[in-house]
Amino acid sequence: MFLIIMFAFSGTAEARLEWGDVPPDSLGVDKDKREVKISDYRGKVVVLTFWATWCGYCLKELPVLENVQRKLGPDRVAVVAINTDTDQDKYRAMRRKMKDFQLTMTVDRGNPDVSAAYGVSGLPHMLMIDKQGKVAFTHIGYSDEMLPRIVDEINELLEE
Template identity: 45%
Template sequence: MSLTLRNLIVALGLSIAMCAMPLPAAEPAKAASAGPKKGDVPPALLGKDRKGDLVDLAQYRGKVVVVSFWASWCGPCLKELPQLDLLQKHAGDKLLKVIAVNVEDSNDDYRMMMRQMKGFTITMTRDRDGKIAAGYDIRAYPNLWIIGLDGKIAANHRGYGEDSLERIIDDINRVLREQAALAPSAIAG
């Protein structure tokens, strides 16, 4: 297949109409960013999946991992999640893993969202108390992290808008190309 991920995403009609969505006003102001930066190994634990299994980034080493933090009240997040699911379905699990971390929704809201996303193939986890999000210094939604096959942060997009779609696609493509270039040596090694 000669389709690049960009062509695949464009062909799928990926139009994430995002806008900066700050956390609710009740969130206390923080000093300088304490979250991970590009090149850092991010916090590994991302909560429990729908089956109750702990999701650890270490289990996906050797794949590109896209982690999106979201909440049910974030309209742009709800537009992004189906597109990430399409991306996962079309890219498959060999090179890419998409994990969506729900942050601090009530039990009722979370259960309702899980019913609505029943057929999704992306891994859905839950951060009930916001501690996982705090480890990533999440201050705005949507918040997307691209983690390379080496387990280090390759890119981060915080509170992005529709005008950032091209850059996000470029980042995912870049990291996937790096993965593909290293895959033969990883298989042989």
Template identity: 40%
Template sequence: MRTVITRTGPLIALAIFLIGTAVASAALLAGPWGAAAPPPQDLLTAPDDPAMLVGERTAFRDEQGASVSLQDFRGKVVVLNFWATWCPPCVREMPSLDQLQAKLGGPAFEVVAVSTDRGAMDALRAFYDEHDIEHLDLYQDPGMAFARAVGVKGLPTTYILDHDGTVLGTHTGYADWQYPELLDWFRARIAAVPGVALR
């Protein structure tokens, strides 16, 4: 009996450790905006300078190769997301961002997902098709000049901009953008855009 206990004891301890590690990892992967999350304004990191997003005039490009900058989105509440196809949390997040655009996108709101991949735009289009991303426009920053100007240090990184370009907050890492209180918070920002009716 003692021999059995001696051999199985470490195995039991190892099993408990592995289970604990798996649970902790799952909690981290779930991100901060889960079902029991506090209000989004408590989770968004306040920007250093809310009056100006550094790099707002730095160009990135759309699917046709035309230059685009944040100035082109003035008048809209913007969810500016930096991502890449090789980034697992980014890949996991993209369908949620796509649904966010489907629900709220319009004259006063847009999700601007900017890929930092260096590959061809055709590869990004293939990624969208493979993952059923139907509502997001394709944008790319292959040299990461825009990402660096903004101050991105990891992926995914998201900036929330008000209609006048004010940075309302930032978030680094995966987030579930379908959290109901977050959607209500976005709707309140959209309703505050001058001259645009909330749909």
């Protein structure tokens, strides 16, 4: 089963990023309130995922991406999970449950609005950024059937 959970935006999302686009630099703030930037990971494959605590498919995807981070190592791949929740208490509670995760978690606090800058209109929303800092692949939604393709795409980017 494949599902995309759509956001209810009051406005419209900006144009979705496509292959070859240079993504916006800001990825939100981490638990220490430091801004995380995509430029911090230049030379690595970067896997970004936008998620929320209420998104069941997001919560299935995050452990898979955590496994990618652990298996491939932070010197080769950086996984950044960008939370879009408006209820920060729910985010903090979920973060405590994921305290042993090695992937980087950030919060889209809406200033600037990271989700809008990346054209996110549904969750989960994944982008893979190549070692040169350009968008290589995007996926909206999640299913277990997508995993072989995601693994192939990450391996392709690692080989470049």
